[in-house]
Amino acid sequence: MARRVSNRRRWFFTILAWGVALAIFFPILWTILTSFKSEADAIASPPKFLFFDWTTENYAEVQERSPYLRHFLNSVIISVGSTLLGLLIAIPSAWSMAFQPGKRTKDLLMWMLSTKMMPAAGVLIPMYLLFRSWGLLDTRLGITVVLMLINLPIIIWMLYTYFREIPSEILEAARMDGASLKNEIVHVLTPMAVPGIASTLLLNVILAWNEAFWTLNLTTSKAAPLTTFIASYSSPEGLFYAKLSAASTMAIAPILILGWFSQKQLVRGLTFGAVK
Amino acid sequence: MATKHQKTLARFMVAPSVLLLLGWMIVPLAITLWFSFQSYNLLSPGMERFIGLTNYKYFLSDPAFWQAMANTLMIVGGVLAITVIGGVVLALLLDQPIRGQGIVRILMIAPFFIMPTVSALVWKNMFMNPVNGLFAWLAKAVGAQPIDFLAQYPLMSIILIVAWQWLPFATLILLTALQSLDSEQMEAAEMDGAGAWAKFTHLVLPHLSRAITVVILIETIFLLSVFAEILVTTNGGPGYASTNLTYLVYSQALLQYDVGGASAGGIVAVILANIVAIFLMRMIGKTLE
Amino acid sequence: MGSITLKQVRKAFGEVEVIPGVDLDINDGEFVVFVGPSGCGKSTLLRLIAGLEDVSSGTILIDGQDMTEAAPVKRKLAMVFQSYALYPHMSVRKNIAFPLKMAGMPADEQARRVGHAAGILNLTDYLDRKPGQLSGGQRQRVAIGRAIVREPVAFLFDEPLSNLDAALRVNMRVEISELHKKLATTMIYVTHDQVEAMTMADKIVVLRAGRVEQVGSPLDLYRRPANRFVAGFIGSPNMNFLEGEAAAKLNAHAIGVRPEHFQLSTTDGMLAGTVGVAEHLGSDTFLHVTLDGGTHVVARASGEFPVDHGDRIWLTPAEGRIYRFDQQGLAL
Numbered sequence: 001m002a003r004r005v006s007n008r009r010r011w012f013f014t015i016l017a018w019g020v021a022l023a024i025f026f027p028i029l030w031t032i033l034t035s036f037k038s039e040a041d042a043i044a045s046p047p048k049f050l051f052f053d054w055t056t057e058n059y060a061e062v063q064e065r066s067p068y069l070r071h072f073l074n075s076v077i078i079s080v081g082s083t084l085l086g087l088l089i090a091i092p093s094a095w096s097m098a099f100q101p102g103k104r105t106k107d108l109l110m111w112m113l114s115t116k117m118m119p120a121a122g123v124l125i126p127m128y129l130l131f132r133s134w135g136l137l138d139t140r141l142g143i144t145v146v147l148m149l150i151n152l153p154i155i156i157w158m159l160y161t162y163f164r165e166i167p168s169e170i171l172e173a174a175r176m177d178g179a180s181l182k183n184e185i186v187h188v189l190t191p192m193a194v195p196g197i198a199s200t201l202l203l204n205v206i207l208a209w210n211e212a213f214w215t216l217n218l219t220t221s222k223a224a225p226l227t228t229f230i231a232s233y234s235s236p237e238g239l240f241y242a243k244l245s246a247a248s249t250m251a252i253a254p255i256l257i258l259g260w261f262s263q264k265q266l267v268r269g270l271t272f273g274a275v276k
Numbered sequence: 277m278a279t280k281h282q283k284t285l286a287r288f289m290v291a292p293s294v295l296l297l298l299g300w301m302i303v304p305l306a307i308t309l310w311f312s313f314q315s316y317n318l319l320s321p322g323m324e325r326f327i328g329l330t331n332y333k334y335f336l337s338d339p340a341f342w343q344a345m346a347n348t349l350m351i352v353g354g355v356l357a358i359t360v361i362g363g364v365v366l367a368l369l370l371d372q373p374i375r376g377q378g379i380v381r382i383l384m385i386a387p388f389f390i391m392p393t394v395s396a397l398v399w400k401n402m403f404m405n406p407v408n409g410l411f412a413w414l415a416k417a418v419g420a421q422p423i424d425f426l427a428q429y430p431l432m433s434i435i436l437i438v439a440w441q442w443l444p445f446a447t448l449i450l451l452t453a454l455q456s457l458d459s460e461q462m463e464a465a466e467m468d469g470a471g472a473w474a475k476f477t478h479l480v481l482p483h484l485s486r487a488i489t490v491v492i493l494i495e496t497i498f499l500l501s502v503f504a505e506i507l508v509t510t511n512g513g514p515g516y517a518s519t520n521l522t523y524l525v526y527s528q529a530l531l532q533y534d535v536g537g538a539s540a541g542g543i544v545a546v547i548l549a550n551i552v553a554i555f556l557m558r559m560i561g562k563t564l565e
Numbered sequence: 566m567g568s569i570t571l572k573q574v575r576k577a578f579g580e581v582e583v584i585p586g587v588d589l590d591i592n593d594g595e596f597v598v599f600v601g602p603s604g605c606g607k608s609t610l611l612r613l614i615a616g617l618e619d620v621s622s623g624t625i626l627i628d629g630q631d632m633t634e635a636a637p638v639k640r641k642l643a644m645v646f647q648s649y650a651l652y653p654h655m656s657v658r659k660n661i662a663f664p665l666k667m668a669g670m671p672a673d674e675q676a677r678r679v680g681h682a683a684g685i686l687n688l689t690d691y692l693d694r695k696p697g698q699l700s701g702g703q704r705q706r707v708a709i710g711r712a713i714v715r716e717p718v719a720f721l722f723d724e725p726l727s728n729l730d731a732a733l734r735v736n737m738r739v740e741i742s743e744l745h746k747k748l749a750t751t752m753i754y755v756t757h758d759q760v761e762a763m764t765m766a767d768k769i770v771v772l773r774a775g776r777v778e779q780v781g782s783p784l785d786l787y788r789r790p791a792n793r794f795v796a797g798f799i800g801s802p803n804m805n806f807l808e809g810e811a812a813a814k815l816n817a818h819a820i821g822v823r824p825e826h827f828q829l830s831t832t833d834g835m836l837a838g839t840v841g842v843a844e845h846l847g848s849d850t851f852l853h854v855t856l857d858g859g860t861h862v863v864a865r866a867s868g869e870f871p872v873d874h875g876d877r878i879w880l881t882p883a884e885g886r887i888y889r890f891d892q893q894g895l896a897l
Contacts, residue, residue: 009372009373013369013373013374014374014376017372018380020384021380021381024383024440024444025387027402027440028386028390030398031394031398043408046413047410089293093289095289096286096287096289096290100282100283100286102286108294110557112293112294114550116497117552117556118305118546118549119500119501119542119545120501120522121501121521121523121524121542121545123305124525124526124529124530125307125311125542126305126307129307130307149297149300167650170650170651170652172617172650173650173652174663176615176637176642177667178637178638178664178667179667183667187663188652191652191654191655192653206389209391210389212391216393216503216504216507217530226391227393230391230393230397231504231507233397241401241408244397245398245402251393252394255389255391256389259388259389260382260385260386263382263385267385267448268452279617280619
């Protein structure tokens with residue numbers, strides 16, 4: 001039921017919310033604006049907001065300095081690859097935990113999550129050495145597997161919370177109808193869980209895209225995703241604000257656009273069972 | 277409830293995840309543990325030898341360790357406080373009738389999509405820089421002395437940067453929870469004469485407790501290992517003022533090449549994380565029943 | 566064909582014994598209703614027959630074959646679930662065809678059977694809709710359709726009407742009964758509603774705490790309840806029980822009289838009391854009476870019976886309609 005809202009109240013909250021939202025968004029907006037400035041305009045005081053000579057030469061220079069496209073492709077392959085791989089392993093597990101729970105299921109789930117709390121620093125050295133001896137350093141395969149393992153607990157947990165919303169009677173009906181376990185999962189469970197799987201996919205692609213410990217430490221150039229690409233701007237060259245902004249914009253634009261477009265799915269799924 | 281056949285299948289299907297995570301946890305951890313008892317420096321190869329607990333003694337008696345530990349907790353606690361309180365406030369705000377709510381939400385959610393390296397670089401250079409940063413300009417505009425945030429308040433600056441990234445996440449989850457609040461309950465409370473504050477403390481907050489728990493759990497997992505933000509902005513400095521455990525271990529290993537000491541630090545970090553984990557899991561387990 | 570035999574079927578969840586051991590014969594073509602209060606184990610028994618749960622011990626024979634360990638689909642039974650359990654992402658057509666698809670049936674045969682089932686169930690116009698676009702009664706019919714296309718040896722219904730509103734429930738009750746007459750296939754139907762049991766069943770199985778209290782035709786159970794529990798459960802409104810002096814006169818621990826077996830009078834009779842609430846339905850009048858001893862009883866009068874709150878009334882049980890029970894509640 002729509003409640004009556006006074007106009008004044010509505011305008012007050014509208015202005016307040018827009019103000020807060022713009023303040024939160026401002027650093028990103030500023031970065032995007034600065035990426036189109038000349039270096040001189042970028043550090044002009046007082047700052048120039050919109051009235052400057054718009055230029056795209058920063059993008060050209062960034063591209064010249066390091067092959068953006070390769071890092072972009074690496075990011076896509078690594079984040080999507082690790083998430084799909086994770087889903088493949090997680091769906092059967094989540095099915096088990098959601099529909100055949102035992103006394104220990106909750107503990108198992110909590111244990112899985114706790115592996116994510118293990119500080120990466122604690123295992124960095126052995127991972128580095130293992131990767132070196134297996135020849136996985138700076139390979140897409142290596143970093144994809146690591147990111148899959150890192151996000152696996154989150155993927156399992158998210159799927160588990162979605163699966164639990166599916167009434168088990170429907171799966172029993174499928175069993176009565178003669179569906180094998182594979183058919184039960186492929187024809188009934190997965191299609192019913194599509195919204196949940198989609199938001200799991202989205203969130204984990206975002207997390208993998210932005211992961212910046214393992215990608216920084218286990219890749220250098222060949223398999224380096226955008227996180228590594230951008231980290232190279234932390235050196236004093238970062239003081240070239242316009243170029244830094246251009247590189248930043250290039251690094252965040254793909255995931256920002258993806259995130260915005262899929263906002264609805266993402267938000268709907270982003271509850272981790274917090275909303276009963 | 278199901279047949280034995282189903283139960284067996286279930287065990288079978290959960291196995292790959294369990295084995296993978298177990299391997300992922302145990303293999304590197306065992307190696308780390310092994311290194312932690314060794315004198316092992318990458319600068320002097322071939323000199324590895326067993327030295328018992330010496331690495332731990334050095335690491336634990338290093339004042340940097342205690343500072344790193346305090347910093348780790350400060351980062352987790354500070355960011356949690358800002359994002360949970362801020363998240364509740366923003367969620368309440370977004371739940372009001374607002375024109376253009378869709379766009380407002382898109383703007384607010386954006387920081388969550390930004391990779392930590394980028395946000396750290398942007399904040400460090402374009403906002404917090406004492407010469408050319410926007411904050412410096414703002415300070416000068418009102419006639420104050422610009423603050424060199426990362427030199428004077430390094431930890432607080434990092435907390436702010438990280439909180440900016442996680443605020444949208446908290447807001448979104450809390451908003452979703454808020455929207456699931458039964459409006460009849462609210463109306464009943466109004467009929468009972470509850471004021472805005474009473475409604476908030478007696479209805480809204482209890483309703484949000486589950487969501488808040490989830491936010492705390494997820495964020496803690498990520499905040500314990502904040503790394504890129506420190507690497508890019510302060511390199512842990514000045515001194516150890518903004519070094520957390522993750523960064524300390526990293527610098528010990530890859531900047532000082534002391535694998536043995538770093539491994540000991542890694543083990544300590546793992547133990548600390550496990551203490552936090554047990555504590556958190558207890559709390560979550562109760563709430564998420 | 567569809568005879569089902571349970572031999573000493575027992576089910577325990579861990580320490581908790583839900584079904585202590587049931588023997589039951591269900592003949593081919595019979596409409597059998599499992600009825601009992603919630604928690605009596607009737608749904609568990611159905612799920613054991615379906616193969617959705619393992620029995621802890623005992624044997625289940627279907628058409629004489631031991632199916633105790635067989636997977637659900639091997640038992641050739643079809644089940645209609647309480648929530649209907651329709652696949653929300655599939656059209657009605659695909660829902661009904663799903664078991665056929667799983668059985669690997671050729672597409673044209675699938676289409677023929679779906680068309681036939683849809684015809685029987687008046688679903689032809691809805692075949693391309695999703696379950697979400699259907700009313701409760703239509704969903705119910707889709708669930709039944711999904712069951713009948715498989716041409717099972719028996720149908721299992723798990724409280725299929727409990728999600729429908731009262732009016733629809735009566736309609737569906739009749740439809741399911743008609744379907745049974747048409748198909749002449751064995752049906753096992755679980756409900757907690759004794760009216761459904763009485764109106765639909767060839768054979769009623771009354772369950773309490775996992776035990777079979779009595780098996781028999783509806784009128785058998787109505788006329789000759791084996792014990793106080795069955796007597797109280799079957800019949801609506803419930804049977805009235807009187808203990809103490811009134812019972813002792815008849816050499817029983819307790820006696821039972823159904824509301825419809827009281828003769829009412831405003832002047833004299835065997836039991837005197839005061840009218841509490843009088844429910845005037847036109848066709849019947851239900852009187853809630855507090856007897857002088859303090860016992861509360863319900864009495865039914867046919868047609869209109871002009872009494873009101875506080876009036877004095879006398880009740881006399883009809884001849885041969887008094888049930889006597891011993892200390893243990895067994896019928897004498």
